[in-house]
Amino acid sequence: xxxxxxxxxxxxxxxxxxxxxxxxxxxxxxxxxxxxxxxxxxxxxxxxxxxxxxxxxxxxxxxxxxxxxxxxxxxxxxxxxxxxxxxxxxxxxxxxxxxxxxxxxxxxxxxxxxxxxxxxxxxxxxxxxxxxxxxxxxxxxxxxxxxxxxxxxxxxxxxxxxxxxxxxxxxxxxxxxxxxxxxxxxxxxxxxxxxxxxxxxxxxxxxxxxxxxxxxxxxxxxxxxxxxxxxxxxxxxxxxxxxxxxxxxxxxxxxxxxxxxxxxxxxxxxxxxxxxxxxxxxxxxxxxxxxxxxxxxxxxxxxxxxxxxxxxxxxxxxxxxxxxxxxxxxxxxxxxxxxxxxxxxxxxxxxxxxxxxxxxxxxxxxxxxxxxxxxxxxxxxxxxxxxxxxxxxxxxxxxxxxxxxxxxxxxxxxxxxxxxxxxxxxxxxxxxxxxxxxxxxxxxxxxxxxxxxxx
Numbered sequence: 001x002x003x004x005x006x007x008x009x010x011x012x013x014x015x016x017x018x019x020x021x022x023x024x025x026x027x028x029x030x031x032x033x034x035x036x037x038x039x040x041x042x043x044x045x046x047x048x049x050x051x052x053x054x055x056x057x058x059x060x061x062x063x064x065x066x067x068x069x070x071x072x073x074x075x076x077x078x079x080x081x082x083x084x085x086x087x088x089x090x091x092x093x094x095x096x097x098x099x100x101x102x103x104x105x106x107x108x109x110x111x112x113x114x115x116x117x118x119x120x121x122x123x124x125x126x127x128x129x130x131x132x133x134x135x136x137x138x139x140x141x142x143x144x145x146x147x148x149x150x151x152x153x154x155x156x157x158x159x160x161x162x163x164x165x166x167x168x169x170x171x172x173x174x175x176x177x178x179x180x181x182x183x184x185x186x187x188x189x190x191x192x193x194x195x196x197x198x199x200x201x202x203x204x205x206x207x208x209x210x211x212x213x214x215x216x217x218x219x220x221x222x223x224x225x226x227x228x229x230x231x232x233x234x235x236x237x238x239x240x241x242x243x244x245x246x247x248x249x250x251x252x253x254x255x256x257x258x259x260x261x262x263x264x265x266x267x268x269x270x271x272x273x274x275x276x277x278x279x280x281x282x283x284x285x286x287x288x289x290x291x292x293x294x295x296x297x298x299x300x301x302x303x304x305x306x307x308x309x310x311x312x313x314x315x316x317x318x319x320x321x322x323x324x325x326x327x328x329x330x331x332x333x334x335x336x337x338x339x340x341x342x343x344x345x346x347x348x349x350x351x352x353x354x355x356x357x358x359x360x361x362x363x364x365x366x367x368x369x370x371x372x373x374x375x376x377x378x379x380x381x382x383x384x385x386x387x388x389x390x391x392x393x394x395x396x397x398x399x400x401x402x403x404x405x406x407x408x409x410x411x412x413x414x415x416x417x418x419x420x421x422x423x424x425x426x427x428x429x430x431x432x433x434x435x436x437x438x439x440x441x442x443x444x445x446x447x448x449x450x451x452x453x454x455x
Contacts, residue, residue: 020241021290022050022248024278025358027255028294028348030264030302032328032335034360034443035295036060039076039251041441041451047246048084049077050237052281053271054253055092055165056101059328063446069105073098075251078113087119089233090271090281092168093180095222119226120233120282121181167201169270176200183219184227191216234283241288250278256294256348264391267306275352293440294354296345296431298362301335303328307394310374311338324364339401341374342434347387349435357435358451359428360443368406371427375434376400402430411444417454 023042027033040062043049056072063069064079071078073093078085087093102113171177176197182190198210240246254273257263262274271277275292278284299320302308311317317337320326326335348354365371377384377397388394407421414420420428420442432439442452 018241018285018288019243020246020248021288022241022250022278022282022284023290024250024252024275024292026252026275026292026294026352026354027258027273028296028345028352028354028357029255029300029341030257031255032059032301032303032326033255033295033297034358035252035255036062036071036076037360037443037446037448037451038293038295038358038441039249040064040079041448042249043075043077043080043083044448045247046077046080046083046249048086048240048248049075049080050086050088050248050250050282051075051091051253052088052250053090053273053277054269055168056094056097060251060253064448066447067108068446069108069110070101071105072101074101074105074113074117077249077251078117079110081112081116083116085113085117086233086236086282087117088237088282089120090277091120092165092172092271093119095219095226099222099225114229117229118231118236119180119229120236121179121184121230166270171197180226180230183223184230187220187223190219190223194219237283241284250282250284252277256351257344259351262351264306264394265389267304267391274348291355292352293356293358294345294348294352294437295358295360296340297360298340298365298427299324300338300341300344301326303333303335307391308336308338309344309377309394309397309399310341310372311336316368319367320364323367324361339372339374339399340431341399342431343374343377343387343399346435349437354435354437356438356440357431358441358443359431359439360441362424362428362442363411363444363450365406365424365427366410366412367408369408371404371406372401373404373427373430373434374399375402404430412450414444415449415452417442417452420452 025035025039025042027035039049060071060076061068062071062076062079069079073087075085075087077083168177178190178193178197182193194216195212198212202208202210240248252273254269256274258269259272259274260268260270261272272280275289278289279286300310320337321335324337326337327333328335377399379393379396384397404427405423407423409421411420411424417425428439428442438455440454442454444450444452
């Protein structure tokens with residue numbers, strides 16, 4: 001028995017590869033890169049598709065059979081009827097928004113989403129994880145008030161989506177936030193906590209009007225609808241990672257340069273949308289993170305305010321905006337447009353360690369006679385060795401560009417790399433060589449079929 005026990009212990013000391021690893025899709029710029037399309041492509045044969053952070057401030061558009069679906073909280077993979085969609089621990093959720101989104105997409109053809117959606121829960125007394133906060137209507141109101149105050153005091157707001165994500169994460173950090181596990185447990189206890197939280201915001205913001213009784217009545221109804229969807233998120237992910245062979249896909253929201261720690265602070269979101277957010281937002285050990293795919297638009301866009309070194313506030317920017325239909329999925333705001341910035345993308349790769357790149361919207365460049373890529377920054381004539389943390393510095397940089405001849409023909413019907421114009425091929429190869437990361441997919445249109453797979 002002793003020998004057998006010792007053998008058992010010895011076997012534990014032999015390093016073992018994890019049974020299953022999660023494939024991760026992340027934005028490598030300021031968002032709106034086309035992550036939803038890449039996730040949709042990979043989700044077709046996935047068993048589980050997860051959202052790990054953010055809230056309904058994210059917006060992913062997926063086109064299937066000429067039907068355009070817009071997702072904000074639901075994982076894009078919910079369109080796969082064979083996959084389980086999982087909303088993880090690090091997500092903040094506005095309940096009316098979740099059900100409204102499901103109804104809108106159901107009218108377009110999304111069916112049976114309730115049967116394949118799981119939402120993470122974790123009992124507060126069981127320590128460990130910061131789990132799934134709930135965005136209430138007053139969080140959204142506070143978001144708007146805060147943005148208004150910033151505008152009055154400093155003359156510049158942050159460009160928030162006013163979806164209440166920042167105030168909800170603030171509640172979580174202040175440890176007075178309410179989670180889904182609170183909502184689906186004893187409602188009388190939840191009501192007491194809710195009244196305290198609402199009172200806190202009313203004291204802080206005297207102009208905030210909250211009909212607490214009406215809110216609670218609405219939430220009571222949502223609790224009943226939500227209860228069948230809620231599961232123990234840590235156990236769910238552990239079982240998926242360590243059980244029978246499964247393809248697990250993680251859909252990042254927002255993007256690297258919007259990360260609360262690594263982004264262009266303070267013009268960022270309120271969560272970690274780099275690869276570390278996968279571990280904290282889902283309860284996934286780092287050893288179970290597999291391939292990490294960075295999604296890069298063939299040019300650069302940004303919504304709202306903040307430094308944008310390669311921005312083209314001219315006819316070129318207008319052409320990119322018009323051809324790319326660059327309007328935010330969540331807010332409808334016009335996106336600012338500019339040349340591809342590889343200094344920025346290289347920085348995103350440093351943080352995330354991309355296994356490969358999905359280069360999207362190459363077709364938007366089809367009509368340009370000349371195309372530029374930003375490859376270096378200087379300030380006052382001196383080269384910057386790295387991407388600056390200080391936004392005052394980033395607003396002053398001069399960009400060094402590499403100039404390429406355009407291909408001046410349509411790529412929308414192309415379905416292989418070899419069919420692409422030679423100048424388009426050269427553009428892609430330059431990106432690979434600069435980043436030292438291979439391009440795995442090239443997007444030349446809106447549909448699934450328009451994603452060219454290189455390897």
